[in-house]
Amino acid sequence: MNLVWLREDLRIDDQLALYYAAEEKKGVIALYLITPDWWKKHHWGLNKQALIKQVLISLSEKLRKLNIPLIIKKIDGDKISDQVNFVKNFIQNFKISKLYFNRQYEVRESKRDFILAQQLKKEGVSTFAFDDQLLFPAGTIRSSLNKPLTIFTPFKKKAYSLLNQMILSVGEPALQLAGSLESDIKALDSWNPISESKMPDFILNHDDLDRRLEHFIQHHLHFYDEHRDRPSLDGTSKISIPLSIGAISIRELWKYINLCKISSGQQMFLSELLWREFYKNILIDFPHVGKDQSFKANYKDLSWIVDQKELDLWKNGQTGFPIVDAGMRQLKHEGWMHNRVRMIVAMFLTKLMLHSWQEGEQHFAYWLFDYDFSANNGGWQWSSSTGTDAAPYFRIFNPWTQIERFDPQALYIKKYLPELINVPEKAFYSEEKFRNYRPSSYPAPMIDYEKCRARAIEFFKKHGVSDES
């Protein structure tokens, strides 16, 4: 009997570990561990957990049709040994001969898998690990000197030159002979994460997800290069949500979009999928980014400001800067935020407020349905200039001119800040104009933009900059 340990790969189609475990048709058990203590330690909130619960319910039905019982168990404790011991006992009890799983690249997850594989080896159980989250096997996109590529453009070029080395899609797993073991998903009854934001309904079943993707392809893909920067439009795919829990295969997605008519929008969308791949490779090759450390060593010990009251104003969308507040309120309402606005709020926190990127990273981890460690870490380190191929330290978005460029009719702002509904759109283009229209129900700006901009440049200069690309 083979065991598949499911983690962030909650689907049937092109799921590498599941496919290969089922290939021998000797019988497969699927195991999922609910680990709230572990997730808490990693700052996950209830949104992502609630999403996982919903997806597990539909997944168990799909697995049942393949005669693959799904066993779901809840584990207390946040130690590596808690999970390792559980899986080892499970393997003994069910007389499992081979364990299959898809790699997780985060530091503690990969350490856990390494320890488990070592211990199982001693007991004669083989483990098979797959790069299911990636388009290319880890470590293939390298420089000519076989070094990791830490700048996105060469990484992307190399990826395009290696398309024939992309991991092959595998389709659905083989049907197993009906066995006596029944699924056991009772643990779901006592685990009730209630999402704190509105649950995105389009990922809960395949038809809805397909419809969402079709809608995006028909209406936005070919204009993606223009629409993607307009937060008032539903102009991006929101595919990050199913991707983050593996409810959709990255390779199938790539193939599907790649077959669409070529356009500048379609090309840019594929390029964004490579940003995801890029940050996963950064985590694999530079695991220190997964230990709370800046990618750039000279930014390791920055003396960030610690001020809970200020931080709460940012978290609650009460900074007095409309585009920042709209973004932070979208995050809480929808458990998702538009990419342009993610960059604006992240730069606001780390440069204008001079709070650490780790504070922002954790807050996003808590709220985002699409929370993904490497993309989130990459985004935060990009915005705070501490990361690889990051924005230069002196690049600081002006929260007023960003509105003029990307939300000129203030539609996005007014959607999330209804108290500003009567402010004329052009009044949002500068602090000076806005001052005359700001209703008393909306806070005054918490900082002086010009002063804080100058302070940030001094702050970063002081810590020395080696790479301003």
Ligand SMILES: Cc1cc2nc3c(=O)[nH]c(=O)nc-3n(C[C@H](O)[C@H](O)[C@H](O)COP(=O)(O)OP(=O)(O)OC[C@H]3O[C@@H](n4cnc5c(N)ncnc54)[C@H](O)[C@@H]3O)c2cc1C
């Ligand atoms: C501070 C900050 C935090 C972020 N945190 C996350 C996170 O936790 N999870 C996450 O998936 N993305 C994160 N991103 C990247 C990006 O904002 C989201 O992937 C994107 O907004 C998701 O919406 P979408 O699926 O509609 O994107 P689309 O524009 O439709 O893009 C398609 C896909 O390309 C990938 N992609 C696009 N932009 C990026 C990017 N900059 N980095 C990596 N992959 C990208 C994603 O998989 C995305 O689903 C973060 C960005 C920033 C600046």
